[in-house]
Amino acid sequence: MPEEKPAARRYVGARIRVGEGRARLVPAAERGPGMLTGRFSVLSPGTERRHLAGADREAGYMALGRTEEAAGWVLAPVPHGAAFDPACPGAVTAPAGMEARLVALARFQQMACLGLDRVPTDDLSDVLVLGSGPVALGCVLELYRRGATRIRVVTTRRHAPIGRAPGVICVPSEGAGRGRLVIDAAGVPASAATLTAPGGFLGLLGTPAATDTLGALQVHRGGWTVVGMHELAPAAEGAYQDAFTTACRWLAGHLDPALAEVWCRTVPGGKAPELFALLDAPGRPAEPVLLLDWGTV
Structure with a gap:
């Protein structure tokens, strides 16, 4: 996620802090009005490793949340476990009915979709x-x-x-x-x-x-x-959401569901420190796409 100070009310309640080689859990904060609960977190191993090696800071890459009324996940660049404003900068919405693992896969395909246009x-x-x-x-x-x-x-x-x-x-x-x-x-x-x-x-x-x-x-x-090929390089208006929608729909229509098991691992949010400790170790998870489930914490 971008190296910037969070804008007012963009998110609240980051659940993980990292720095000096370790990650630790912090208590959840009360969700603000109109915010979505961060149900899942999507990790970026390279980003997480860089943050682990630095000074103490909130850890985060992408969060997935949705309201009870909405059938589609909202993906936002906010810290792990945080509640967030669904209209915050960089947030995109997945088509209705997609499971969280496919939405996480689509996030990485979205990056390539935008980059390959160049x-x-x-x-x-x-x-x-x-x-x-x-x-x-x-x-x-x-x-x-x-x-x-x-x-x-x-x-x-x-x-x-x-x-x-x-x-x-x-x-x-x-x-x-x-x-x-x-x-x-x-x-x-x-x-x-x-x-x-x-x-x-x-x-x-x-x-x-x-x-x-x-x-x-x-x-x-x-x-x-x-x-x-940075995903946030200048592009036409709406290109960011369009690339995400394209990736979501293609995965939903073409991906063998069994491959989601091969490529994605979901870990309880409470096990985040143990997972972070493995990111640069020989025993790190084989699955490239890692999610934290905050519904079990």
Whole structure:
């Protein structure tokens, strides 16, 4: 979620604070008038790890809530477990009837949908994605929706669940070769650059560290086009909600329901500190999409 001070009444009652390498639960606050209860939280492992290493702060990425009258989930960029204003900046609404896991998947596909609008996708015969986390998963799903039938995914994980996505072939970096269109979904642009073919396109979808660089001479000699794919980059009015709706409807109509079990894990909110402790450990959950359930706390 953005590094900013919360606007008045945008949310209240963040349930997790992180910093100095650990996460801790805090008591729930009373929900404000007109606010939705944060029923589920969607985690972004990379974001959470960065926040864990920093100073004490509220933890959060995306929250899911809905009123008793509304059939569709509202997804908002507010802290974990917080109640929130459904009209807060960045909030989007899912079509009626979708389960929370599919809405969480759609959030990551939404990012790719907005980012891929910035690169040429008329020829998806030679596409390569770096990473196997939730951002990469959303990316390969969107690439498949756009017509890609063979997507090389570079990952160090053995038996990565992303390998179950349609069209995906998991490969190690040593044997991956190069691609005309390379999407860095792991936030490691220097590694992605080594996989980009001369004259190719390098899309930066994952968030790099502030200290990461790409050499201008390297880009110049490679003849690359480097494209920033941040979801909040300037776009047409309504594009943010439209991309989310597109992803939701496509997943609801095309995804094998069994894959939600493979890709998503829901953990009781009260177990959040234990889950955060595993995010950078060998025993971290294999599922790329992680949700916290606050209905059990």
